[in-house]
Amino acid sequence: MRPYNNRAWLLLLPALMLLVAVGALPLMAVINYGFHDIFSLSNVHWIGLDWFSDILQSQRFLASLGRSLLFSALALAIQVPLGIAVALLLLSCGRWAVWGLMLCALPLVVPWNMIPMLWLGLINQDTGILGHWLAAVEFDYKFTALHTWMLLLVMDTWHWLGLVVVLAYAGLSTIPTAYRQAAHIDGASRLAVFRHIELPRIAGGLAIVFLLRFVDSFMIYTEAFAINAGGPGDATRFLSIELGEEINGFSYGQAAARATLYFVMVLIVVCAFVMITRRPEAEA
Amino acid sequence: MIRALALVALAAFILLPLTQAVMLSFIATLPHDGVPEGSVSLVNYANVLAAPELRAAIGNSVIYVLLNVALCIAIALPAAYALARYRFLGDRHFLLMILVFRVTPPVVLSLPIFILFAKLGLVNSPVGIALVHCLFNLPVAIWILESFIRAVPSEFDETAFLDGHSGASFFFRHLIPAIAPGIGVAAFFCFIFSWVEVVFARILTVTEGKPITTAINAMFGFQTDMGMVMAMTCLSLLPGVAMIWFVRNHIARGFALRA
Numbered sequence: 001m002r003p004y005n006n007r008a009w010l011l012l013l014p015a016l017m018l019l020v021a022v023g024a025l026p027l028m029a030v031i032n033y034g035f036h037d038i039f040s041l042s043n044v045h046w047i048g049l050d051w052f053s054d055i056l057q058s059q060r061f062l063a064s065l066g067r068s069l070l071f072s073a074l075a076l077a078i079q080v081p082l083g084i085a086v087a088l089l090l091l092s093c094g095r096w097a098v099w100g101l102m103l104c105a106l107p108l109v110v111p112w113n114m115i116p117m118l119w120l121g122l123i124n125q126d127t128g129i130l131g132h133w134l135a136a137v138e139f140d141y142k143f144t145a146l147h148t149w150m151l152l153l154v155m156d157t158w159h160w161l162g163l164v165v166v167l168a169y170a171g172l173s174t175i176p177t178a179y180r181q182a183a184h185i186d187g188a189s190r191l192a193v194f195r196h197i198e199l200p201r202i203a204g205g206l207a208i209v210f211l212l213r214f215v216d217s218f219m220i221y222t223e224a225f226a227i228n229a230g231g232p233g234d235a236t237r238f239l240s241i242e243l244g245e246e247i248n249g250f251s252y253g254q255a256a257a258r259a260t261l262y263f264v265m266v267l268i269v270v271c272a273f274v275m276i277t278r279r280p281e282a283e284a
Numbered sequence: 285m286i287r288a289l290a291l292v293a294l295a296a297f298i299l300l301p302l303t304q305a306v307m308l309s310f311i312a313t314l315p316h317d318g319v320p321e322g323s324v325s326l327v328n329y330a331n332v333l334a335a336p337e338l339r340a341a342i343g344n345s346v347i348y349v350l351l352n353v354a355l356c357i358a359i360a361l362p363a364a365y366a367l368a369r370y371r372f373l374g375d376r377h378f379l380l381m382i383l384v385f386r387v388t389p390p391v392v393l394s395l396p397i398f399i400l401f402a403k404l405g406l407v408n409s410p411v412g413i414a415l416v417h418c419l420f421n422l423p424v425a426i427w428i429l430e431s432f433i434r435a436v437p438s439e440f441d442e443t444a445f446l447d448g449h450s451g452a453s454f455f456f457r458h459l460i461p462a463i464a465p466g467i468g469v470a471a472f473f474c475f476i477f478s479w480v481e482v483v484f485a486r487i488l489t490v491t492e493g494k495p496i497t498t499a500i501n502a503m504f505g506f507q508t509d510m511g512m513v514m515a516m517t518c519l520s521l522l523p524g525v526a527m528i529w530f531v532r533n534h535i536a537r538g539f540a541l542r543a
Contacts, residue, residue, distance in 0.1 A: 002438075004371045011366035012378060014359045015422060022397065022419050023385045029396035089290055100291070101535055102528050103298055109524025110302075111480045111497045114517050118301040121308070121510070129304050158297065166535055211387065219389035222482050243391050252395060259392040270384055 027263065033256030051257030060234075061242070068218050068239045071149075075156050075217040080209065082157070083164025084202070090165070091172050101169060104162035116226035119155045141228065145235035148228050152236060155223060160216070164209050171202030207277050215266055302521075305514045313511035328515035338516060341499030344410060345479065346523070348495070351414035352478045353471050356425040359418070360470065364429035365459070369438060382423035390483040393419070398487050408493045416484045421474040428473065432466025433459070465534040472531040476524055496520050 034052070037045045055061050090100040110118070123141070125131040141151045175197060183193050221240040224230075230237035239262060246255035309328055315321045316331070332338050367375060397416055398407070406412030440462065444454045460467065485495040494502075500520070503513050528535070 002369060002371050006372045008366035008370035008372045008375075011362035015363040015382075015426065016378070018355075018359060018415070018418055019381065019385055019422065022416050023388070023393070026393045026396035026400060027388070029399070030392065033396070086294060089287060089294075092287065093291075098532050100294075102532050103295060105528050105535065106298060106302070106525070109476045109480065109521060109528065111482065111500075111517075111520055113482045113497050113501060114520070117500075117513070117517070118305055121514075122301045122304050127308075127510075129300065158301065161298075211383075215387040215389070219391070221389070221391055240389060240391050247391070247395060255395065259395075263388060263392050266387055266389070267384060270380070270387060274380060274383070 030256050030259050030263070033253060034260040035257075036253050038252040038256075047253070051254050052261065055254070055258055055261060060237075063234065064237050064239050064242050067235075067237065068220075071152070071220065071238060072214050072217045074149075074153055075160075076210065076213055078153060079157050079161055079164050079213060080206065083161055083209070084168050084206075086161065086165045087168035087172055087202075088198075090169060097169070101166060104165040106162065107159050108162045110159075112222040113226060115155060115159055116223050119151065119158075120227070123151070143232050145232055148232060148236050152220075152224060152227060155227070156217060156220065159223070160213060163212070167205035167209050168202050171205045172198060175201050207273070211270070211273050214269065218269075219262070219266075305517050308511055309514035309518045311511050314507065314509045328509070328511040329519070331509075331512050332515050332519060337494075337502075338499055341494050341496045342519065344489075344493050345485075345496040345520075348410035348413040348417070348485075349475055349478045349523075351410060352417045352421060353474045355414060356418055356421045356474045357429075357467060357471060360422055360425035360429050361455075361460075361467075364426050364433055365455075367426065368430045368433035369441070382426060386420050386423035388419075390420075390481070394483055394487050397484070401488060407488055408491055410493060412488050413485050413493075413495070414478075416488065417474075417478045417481060420481075421477055424473050424477065425470040428470040429463065429466050432463040432469075436462050465531075468531050469534050472527050472535070475527050479520075479524060 035046060035048060037047045037050075086100075086104065090097040090104075093100060107115070122128045123130050123134050123139070125135045128134075139147055141147045179197050180193065183197060188196075219240045220238055221244060224236055224238055225241055225244065228236055230241045243255060243258050243262065246252075246258060310324055310326070312319045312321055312323050312325050312327050316327050319325050319327045366372070367379070401407050401412045401416070404412075406415070436459070440458070441454065444458045449458065480497075482497050486498050489495060489498060496516075497520075500513060500516050503509070503516065
């Protein structure tokens, strides 16, 4: 058991000070702006909860919220099982696995604004490697909502699969071979091995994957904006794209209120996540 | 057999967009002096390295990323040690706080951070970007280092102190060598998350100090030289690829989350 010592705070002090300066103070400023009508930084009026009630009552906000939730759900449903499958595949490759891991990590180091550029180049109907075939099946990401969604999901999966693979592999590689041998002798099915031996080992890593992937896809901005700027129509207008429009339109009070709402949503998700993951720890 | 096919499919999926970029970067997409359009050449790379604003952008990115990594490791090490070795009032609240900051979307905080940094004179400076990237990198560094320090038994610390090492000498001579792979992995994640970040890096550079990501966006114009854009993109991948190579044997340690 670790000793109880409040002087440990001294070691946390630099981290705490930095996070307060670049995180907590700006956050308080955002919340404060949300209650004001801001014409310029010197011309600010208190308007209470007007922005919040405006936003929460607007149909567009609810529609964007629905789209963002759907996008996150689809991204998680594709990336988590696929990532686990790839990690299991790599695990069976012995010492070649490290090459597979490096390959999967490659998209993680591509600057975010270049990812849509790479994909748009790839599917360009005149110059792209895939352009020819996609033109044959009448793939049109500009004007067909379904195709825009498919492109965004494929691109997001390409980008983030590596994170799921690395963290799942990290858990799987700690399983002693004796466990698998024992399961094999007992005649356990592949599914049973996954459920009772592999899943418990990767649960910790998967928890953080779920949280990071949920929040990042829920607030996807750079990539989604570059592909189609929310179009066709409003089909890929996600929450963050709405916020970006308001900031670019200098509607700072409303943007701040919206940012506050998003922060509250993220906070609720984090709290729910912590409550769910803490319970098994308490039993152990 | 199925396994081989799956591996090939995976490699194809990951490498396809990059292949296209690498191929284009070696092709002259616009006519240049003595190099006809469509021919294979290194003219794009030569042009990138000859352009002062692109060279400066690469330099700017390298500076703020290295600054950020150094800052994160230096601040996260003592914090991770405290969390790994002691219980104290509010330790769980601290872990919850870093988790919340890690997942707060940059767009939410971009406006007040710009105003605050403008007042402090940190706009257009690599220091500003390095500081603000700590918001999401410091939590990751603390999680990774904490899980590595926990793996070192606490008797290790006690022996060192019994041998008469002071706090500082224990830290530098014993703890840091013992968790060197952890520092490597933490540095890797800080490096890549800072290198690829766009929103903060863009809003905090108004007139100068532009990072590599903004420089690439600025290359699109009336007549975009796609080959040159792709050459710049490929160059921007090199540091990340090098980082992957350095931590390849430790990358799969991952990070354990405590909140």
